[in-house]
Every structure is written in structure tokens, then in C-alpha cells.
Amino acid sequence: MSSPTPEGVAVDMQAVSVQPLSAYLSDLDLARVIASAVRQVPGVLEMSPGRFALEATYGPGEHVSGVVLQHPTPDTLSVAVHVVVAEAAFRAAFDEATLSQLAPDPEQCPMLLRLAEQIRTVVSQAADTLGLPALVAIDVALDDVG
């Protein structure tokens, strides 16, 4: 049995380096990264466990609430994110609206939609960073205000 040549090792290392990071991560790890990124979005208080059933990604002996990963096909992924909106964000939006009463901007995107778009953006960024398979859907559920 021959030992690998230095060249052979180098080739193997190259093969490893082009593997996306997600190849080494479980769904639970991916959900954890996504949840962590979503929690950083201003206006998100916390991940929501869901209103009617426990919305989570499950792994051996643990789960990540608020992130549901599904694989519609082996090389695609859909993400559903459930969050609790911070009451402070609501109040800030109210204050902002009160201040702009005199000159309301009809083109302005509603506050919750802006928040949903920000969540989608960070999920996309996290997916890019991890080299996840193509995201076919990013559903955002604004479950509660806290």
C-alpha cells in the first residue's frame, strides 16, 4: 500500500477547500447560524417558536426554534423564519409616522415589510457565506410583538 505523495495530498486539500462549508454542517448547524444572523436584525426581539406548533429545526437531542429548513430537492433549500417583533420597533415606527404626518411619503415601505425584507437579506447573506444550496424560498412569519 503506497503512502500518498505530497502532490497527492495537495490535490486532496484543494478538493476539500472547494467544498462548500455547508457540506460539513448539519441542518441544525445551518439553522443555528441563520437564527443567530436573524437575531441581529434591528426590530427582531427573538426567534419565535411558532404560534400553533413548534416551528423548529431538529437534531439529535436538541432543536433550534424559529428556523425551519426544508429540502424540496436534494440540491435546493427553503427556509422559514419565525420571529417576535420588538415592541420598541413598533413604537419607533409610530413615532416616525407621527413626525412625518405633515409630509407622508406614500412610497414608503410598511414597517413590517421592511423588517421582513431585512430578515430575508440576512438569511440570503448567511446562505451565501455558508455556500448553501440554492434557496427556493425564504418565508418570514411575524408571529408576535414582544
Next chain:
Amino acid sequence: MNVFNRIVILILSVASLAFGIIGLLLLGGLIAPAAVSPNGVLLRQWSVFTQLTAADATAAALVCAVLALVGLILLILELLPGRREPAQFLVRQDGLGKVTVTRSSVQDLVQFEAAAVQGVMETRQAVDEGRKGLRVRVRASIAPEAEAPQVGKTLQERVQTAIQRHIGLPVDEVQVATQIEPFEHRGRQPRVR
């Protein structure tokens, strides 16, 4: 009611209906206990029905009839495709997926907005989905010195604007009812903070 609770109610209603019917059939002598005791399971329990005195049998028949009736009613209510209000509203659906908001969040927003209206002490609100958008019903307890028509009009305008502006859902109508008396609290905290 969530899915788990509904399944429990379904199981209980079927059990109640089955027990009631079997009891009535045993009491009427239409079937033998062995017929409803596969492999002798529950044979002793079912046999009790055949050994009752006339007075006890009448009482047992009444109980079984009530159980069967309650089970049947619950089963019908659970299985009927009645009109169920959506628990969440679809705010946007595009190529990237859906954005939904729960009914309670919309109610919270209505509550925040109502709390900011001068003269409003407390509110109760309900939101459902109409053909052209959300239908909002607000009951407001207002200060005695407040002008009810003015407060009602302001509430209507502000709630409609708030939902459209902060959530992005169309509003079909906002019904406001005002009252001077405070709401009765049944061990719950007031909704307006």
C-alpha cells in the same frame, strides 16, 4: 384550538359515542357482551350492563343516551367545515416566498395606535379578513369628558392608516364602538398600556 386539542376532542367524542351506543345495545339486550369484547377484553365490564336491576338499567340507559348524544354533537361540530378565521394574514407573496403576520400582532398594532388617541382609556379589538381587506372592530372605553364621535372618528382614521402604513395590508372597514364605562376585567390585564 390547535391540532393536538382537536385530535383529543375527536378521540373523546368517538369514544363517548361508541360507549353510549354499546351501552344502550347491551341494556336493550340487542347484543351480548362477548360481541363487543374481542378476545375477552372488557368482557367483565360490559357484562355489568346485563346484570343491572330495572331501575339501575333505566338510569344507565339515560347516561348512555346522553353520552352518545354529546359524542355525536362534538363529532359533528369537529368535522363540519365551519368558517374558521385565519390565524395569520398573508402580507406579501413573491418569488422569494411568503411574509405573514399573525392576527394577534395586528391586534397589538391596533391597540398601540388606539392607546395614543387622546381620550381613549382602554380598547378591545378584533380583526378578521374581509373581501377587500381587513375588517377591524374596536371597542373603546373613553374618558367621560371626551367627545365620543370625535374620538371614534380619530380612532377609525388612525387605525386604518396604521395598518396600511406599518403592515401593508389593505383595510376594508374599521368599526368603532365607544363607551364611557370601563371594561370588566376577568382576571386579565388591561390591553392598553
